[in-house]
Amino acid sequence: MSNRDLKKFGKRLKELRLEKGITQEQLAENLGLSANYIGMIERAERSTSLLKVFKLAKVLEVKMSELFNFD
Numbered sequence: 001m002s003n004r005d006l007k008k009f010g011k012r013l014k015e016l017r018l019e020k021g022i023t024q025e026q027l028a029e030n031l032g033l034s035a036n037y038i039g040m041i042e043r044a045e046r047s048t049s050l051l052k053v054f055k056l057a058k059v060l061e062v063k064m065s066e067l068f069n070f071d
Contacts, residue, residue: 006044008070014042016060016067030059 040046057064
């Protein structure tokens with residue numbers, strides 16, 4: 001993924017998280033991660049693994065493809 005794609009992914013993650021009314025802290029807790037890590041993904045400061053993308057989709061109760069629906 002390019003940096004531009006990471007920014008799009010992070011923005012989409014934040015949109016979905018806010019639509020569900022979930023804080024970064026709540027999302028992080030459900031994933032066993034730190035809220036700082038979630039913030040870094042949303043700000044495109046950090047890339048994440050495919051396994052964590054699957055987990056994000058599960059916690060947000062969306063299809064994994066929804067996380068990449070940013071075009």
